[in-house]
Amino acid sequence: xxxxxxxxxxxxxxxxxxxxxxxxxxxxxxxxxxxxxxxxxxxxxxxxxxxxxxxxxxxxxxxxxxxxxxxxxxxxxxxxxxxxxxxxxxxxxxxxxxxxxxxxxxxxxxxxxxxxxxxxxxxxxxxxxxxxxxxxxxxxxxxxxxxxxxxxxxxxxxxxxxxxxxxxxxxxxxxxxxxxxx
Numbered sequence: 040x041x042x043x044x045x046x047x048x049x050x051x052x053x054x055x056x057x058x059x060x061x062x063x064x065x066x067x068x069x070x071x072x073x074x075x076x077x078x079x080x081x082x083x084x085x086x087x088x089x090x091x092x093x094x095x096x097x098x099x100x101x102x103x104x105x106x107x108x109x110x111x112x113x114x115x116x117x118x119x120x121x122x123x124x125x126x127x128x129x130x131x132x133x134x135x136x137x138x139x140x141x142x143x144x145x146x147x148x149x150x151x152x153x154x155x156x157x158x159x160x161x162x163x164x165x166x167x168x169x170x171x172x173x174x175x176x177x178x179x180x181x182x183x184x185x186x187x188x189x190x191x192x193x194x195x196x197x198x199x200x201x202x203x204x205x206x207x208x209x210x211x212x213x214x215x216x217x218x219x220x221x
Contacts, residue, residue: 040070040074040077040078040085040171040179040182040183040186041059041105041107041129041168041186041190042057042058042059042088043070043078043083043085043088044078044081044083044183044186044187044190045057045190045193045194046083047081047082047083048187048190048191048194048200048201049194049199049200049201050194050199050200050201051201053198053199053201055197055199058091058097059091060090060091060092060093060094060097061090061091061092061093062093062110062111062114062115064090064091064092064093065090066089066090066091066092067089067090068089068090069085069086069088069089069090070085070088071171071172071179072176073171073172073175073176073178073179074171074172074179074183076176076179076180077171077176077179077180077182077183078183080180080183081183081184081187093114093115093118095118095119098115098118098119098122098126099119099121099122101122101125102125102144102145102148103125103127103132103144103148103197104122104125104126104127105126105127105128105129105132105193106126106127106128106129107128107129107167107168107170108128108166108167108168108170109128109131109163109166109167111128112126112127112128112131123152124148124149124152125148125152127151127155128166128167128168129168129186129189129190129193130160130165130166130167130168130189131151131155131160131166132151132193133188133189133192133193133196134158134160134165134166135150135151135154135155135158136150136151136154136193136196137192139196140196141195141196141197141198142196142198143198144197144198144199147196147197168182168185168186168189169182169185170182171183
């Protein structure tokens with residue numbers, strides 16, 4: 040679901056590659072009915088999506104790795120520890136850079152890495168996205184809306200957000216991004 044939302048909300052002219060893989064994927068399967076319905080209601084066509092199994096090489100050269108939950112992030116970091124400063128849950132990343140102005144993606148990722156452990160969620164599970172798999176359509180729709188907010192905030196701060204539904208990303212101060220002094 041998140042990959043499709045990232046693709047759907049990214050600026051088509053942006054130099055960004057989005058892909059996904061599961062830690063327990065049903066390889067080559069499409070998205071489940073509830074999630075497909077929720078995405079369709081948001082104008083996203085999920086019909087061509089096929090699941091892939093995560094392999095360490097997929098993360099080795101990624102500039103940013105976003106996972107649905109802490110357990111997925113931990114699988115990635117256990118498989119390839121060198122990605123520690125580039126691997127976050129989606130909600131964790133959005134939380135860590137929520138007050139950062141849009142900037143060069145590498146600098147924004149560095150800010151998030153510097154703030155990790157210093158800017159904590161109210162509860163650890165607040166950084167996780169619930170799994171919509173085979174749930175009710177209304178449950179999948181709620182999760183899709185939750186992910187959409189996180190996706191758009193992430194694309195905005197990285198400078199990859201597209202105009203959608205007649206509005207642009209929220210305006211932010213125009214200043215350079217630099218790592219927090221932690």
